[in-house]
Amino acid sequence: MLWLLFFLVNAIQAELCQPDAENAFKVRLSIRTALGDKAYVWDTNEEYLFKAMVAFSMRKVPKREKTEISHVLLCNVTQRVSFWFVVTDPSKNHTLPAVEVQSAIRMNRNRINNAFFLDDHTLEFLKIPSTLAPPTDPPVPIWIIVFGVVFCIVIVATTLLVLSGIRQRRRKNKGPSEVDDTEDKCENTITIENGIPCDPLDTKGGHINDVFLTEDERLTPL
């Protein structure tokens, strides 16, 4: 009798947990991709841990606090590692609706991942989309801060240069008006030969040799 019951239970369980069964989910693990040399072997103990995590997640759902590890059924474990699982109700005749299982897993996804040292990519629940972490947006975009700094520096430098240019020009305008006459003559008659300015004799402090210039001898006598 007991054997019959055992076979019956197994048969029902096999019916409940099948690929593409109602309320069944496929799970895929990529342990070697995630951990490389430190990868652990997927055995029945790991499966037990998985069942425990799923049961734990279901217990957090209101009205499902009585979920036990034995209510989680695994089947079709492949080499990949991938398998299907369902969660049954305490009577073990029906499976719990997929929506409840989905929301339970999503809420505890992080803890399930951590239990296996995996992340959302290496521990995949097909048909349960993971909530992607929103990108961290700083209150003020960083680029505006850098832009503001550079902008202020450029404005300050430009203003300084313009002001100093105006000041220089004002100084230049005041300066030449005083010594305008003599300076003008000088500027107009500076000639450059071989890069050396030749100063004209009559204005640049040259000395006129009086020996050769006497009024008497301007007209040669007969």
Place this chain on the structure above:
Amino acid sequence: MEKSRQQWSNPLQFLLACISCAVSLGNVWRFPYLCQMYGGGSFLVPYVIMLLLEGMPLMYLELAVGQHMRQGSIGAWRTISPYLGGVGIASMVVTFFVSMYYNVINAWGFWYLFHSFQDPLPWSVCPLNANHTGYEEECEKASSTQYFWYRKTLNISPSIQENGAMQWEPALCLILAWLMVYLCILRGTESTGKVFYFTASLPSCVLLIYLVWGLMLHGAINGLLYLFTPKIEQLVNPKAWINAATQVFFSLGLGFGSLIAFASYNDPANNCQKHAIIVSLINGSTSIFASIVTFAIYGFKATFNYENCLSRVILLLTNSFDLEDGSLTASNLEQVKNYLASTYPSKYSQVFPHMKNCSLESELDTAVQGTGLAFIVYTEAIKNMDMSQLWSVLFFFMLLMLGIGSMLGNATAIITPLTDSQVISRHLPKEVISGLVCFINCAVGLVFTMEAGSYWFDIFNDYSATLSVLLIALVETIAVCYVYGLRRFESDLQAATGFALNWYWKAMWACVTPLLIVGLFLFYLSDYILTGTLQYQAWDATQGQLVSKDYPPHALAIIGLLVASSTMCIPLGALGTLVMHRFKRGDQSQGSLTFTQLLPRSG
């Protein structure tokens, strides 16, 4: 006696100014593309030949004219012949068009530079969609770098007709770029000269750092091998030679008037022959240097993408056939594929369409030029490097240095003739003239920050300078050799610098270079005529890729206007001078007939 003209503080500043002007973004983003298209290492042969036949002679000519006449482009050509003032005006108009759109590149450079301080880089991840279950659709279809460029930076519209609103972020960056240009040219050569120390040397330093780092990247060697395997058969392709000639021409900045403007601030006894040769050689070697760096990075990016592609195929097969995780690697992929095809033929044929054919060659073959290279391809490579923020900052800093160096050359080319003209400089000080020029350019440049702005940018980039500059250079050479007289120019130069003119320069100026330019000009004209309607690349957000569209009539009209407004200046200038001379001669015809007959006609 003329008022003493501003001068460079030392000849090195002049040299660095010319180098800054010549070494620009074209060396980084056009030369590597041409190398890739026309046979890798063997492209250097037409390039060097064109440099000798066309680049160096024209550069020497412009520097000599500017140095000898000691005026900007308008004054210099008017001195050569009063009928040629139009050449100077045409130069100025072309440079004005170029400076309108060129600074927008600097604005984009600033945008990317400021965003490089973010961790992670904003173009390395796709943003999430509205309900946080996946990524934005446009980003999924294209790549994250393309999405950041087309959507976040440009916010591009689907076609040129839909103008859209002005984007305030690029507009702010454009204003900053123009403020920076104004800051540098404010005081004339006194301030600009010092800036050129940085804009000429820093890009080479950054390129050197990139070279050393780039060569150590995984997969860089693939890119370098691809570059240096010469494809000799490209040497007989006429397009290779034409593109080499064009690249030499535009890369050296001939015909824009900036070289004449720079040389006008020189000491008349300066040996500009030496400078012309040095600048041409440095420009060429920087192009080659930049190509090596670009191809090292191409190799890295191609290898990265190829290995990613292989991983995706492996994952697909592992998941579909439930193979053990980690059993499938790149080395046994082919064997396993054959085994699976034979053992599970039906399932394999289901999976097969989804498997991409991964090929390193096809990754390397994607040839990109222009803004796409800098802002999409390079950023994609940078996001995969270690310490990507540092590399990104360095790269965009280098791009900005190159861009600002060229902008300073353009701005000087516009402002020098304006400050030379007595009419304007009597009423307005130099600072106000520079400020007005920058303000007008900035105001017009805001058009390029609209949603369709990138399409207008492409129009200006492709059509504003190409034909006009060729014509200007042709008229310049003919003017100096035949209107002014080659012998007279030679004796002028000898008197000023003390060096005799080599027969090589005379031969080039008199026959080879003009013939070459005429050939180029004819080729471009026939190309424009034969292709019929002009097309452009528009970004399709729904597909996540570029599509070809025809230009609408108003865009074609603007293209025609761009080309016509600069080329027409030459004949109109000559016509205007002719009319004015007739007018003057008519007034003076009563009295001093002998006086006007005695008056020497210059040119």
